[in-house]
Amino acid sequence: MKVVWTTEFGPPEVLVAGELPDPVARRGHVVVDVHAAALTFVDTQIRAGTDKWHSAPAVPHIPGGVISGHVSSLGADVDPDWLGRAVLADTNDEGALAEKSLLPVSSLIKIPERVGLHEAAAIYSDGTTAFGLVKGAEIQPNEWVLVEAAAGGVGTLLVQLAMSAGARVIGAARGEKKLDFLRELGADEVIDYSAPDWAEKVRALTGGDGPAVIFDGIGGALGRTAFELTAPGGRFSIHGASSGSLTKINDEEALARGVTVLPIEQLFDFPTHQAEWLNLVFAEVADGRIRPVIGQTFTLADAHKAHAAMEARLTKGKTLLVI
Numbered sequence: 241m242k243v244v245w246t247t248e249f250g251p252p253e254v255l256v257a258g259e260l261p262d263p264v265a266r267r268g269h270v271v272v273d274v275h276a277a278a279l280t281f282v283d284t285q286i287r288a289g290t291d292k293w294h295s296a297p298a299v300p301h302i303p304g305g306v307i308s309g310h311v312s313s314l315g316a317d318v319d320p321d322w323l324g325r326a327v328l329a330d331t332n333d334e335g336a337l338a339e340k341s342l343l344p345v346s347s348l349i350k351i352p353e354r355v356g357l358h359e360a361a362a363i364y365s366d367g368t369t370a371f372g373l374v375k376g377a378e379i380q381p382n383e384w385v386l387v388e389a390a391a392g393g394v395g396t397l398l399v400q401l402a403m404s405a406g407a408r409v410i411g412a413a414r415g416e417k418k419l420d421f422l423r424e425l426g427a428d429e430v431i432d433y434s435a436p437d438w439a440e441k442v443r444a445l446t447g448g449d450g451p452a453v454i455f456d457g458i459g460g461a462l463g464r465t466a467f468e469l470t471a472p473g474g475r476f477s478i479h480g481a482s483s484g485s486l487t488k489i490n491d492e493e494a495l496a497r498g499v500t501v502l503p504i505e506q507l508f509d510f511p512t513h514q515a516e517w518l519n520l521v522f523a524e525v526a527d528g529r530i531r532p533v534i535g536q537t538f539t540l541a542d543a544h545k546a547h548a549a550m551e552a553r554l555t556k557g558k559t560l561l562v563i
Contacts, residue, residue, distance in 0.1 A: 252545070254287065270348065276563065384410065
């Protein structure tokens with residue numbers, strides 16, 4: 241089977257195509273013919289060796305992540321009903337970027353008939369993350385909500401879920417193409433956060449008060465500026481640090497401004513709700529109330545190009561490798 245190796249930590253070019261023997265299903269396991277592998281920005285940081293929140297994998301290795309596909313063979317003690325079924329799974333640290341994946345049957349999630357393989361791969365991590373973030377922020381109707389990196393995988397879903405909750409949504413992204421895309425998605429207002437006066441524009445849009453809820457997936461100086469915009473009594477929700485550092489806020493200043501900070505640690509509890517939230521997200525997708533935005537697809541051999549595009553902020557929505 242064809243695979244992609246990370247040969248060392250470094251630029252996208254360290255992702256190299258190779259081959260391995262096809263895996264053989266053993267007891268309690270299945271082989272999945274991989275149809276799509278979902279990529280995240282964190283994947284690029286792990287590959288580069290700059291990620292601060294996960295243990296560095298040994299190299300060379302086949303990067304892990306979320307895959308969708310069909311079960312093609314079964315090991316002993318596996319229910320024969322799994323054969324041929326469309327499934328979703330998280331390979332965790334190893335084995336997503338390959339034509340076939342050997343997985344314990346306990347890790348498989350059945351994909352509903354009305355949800356496609358691409359949609360399922362795109363929604364698994366981002367959908368449950370966005371659902372949990374919106375739930376934690378307790379958005380109220382007519383509140384202003386600012387979504388940073390709104391044209392990304394999580395961002396596009398945050399925009400849709402916030403609109404579904406009755407909020408007025410400001411989508412923040414970089415560049416006119418992404419802003420046009422957010423307008424098409426339905427955001428009430430859009431802001432280019434590469435403009436020097438972006439914060440003043442947000443404040444003006446919200447009548448001088450600032451957004452009641454801000455979803456911060458960028459961190460760094462931009463996240464810090466966003467926090468200063470949060471309305472008194474508002475919620476500042478942190479879920480990422482694509483800038484390379486988390487937004488730093490001490491308890492005293494949050495208390496003084498009357499802002500509730502939902503820190504990055506909120507994500508640690510999300511896996512305990514994964515199955516429940518995923519079923520709810522699947523229902524939203526199947527009924528057409530939200531849609532995962534798959535902005536671009538690449539072949540397995542072009543995994544390095546996918547990483548390069550994500551690092552250059554040239555992507556929108558979710559990036560998939562179609563295998």
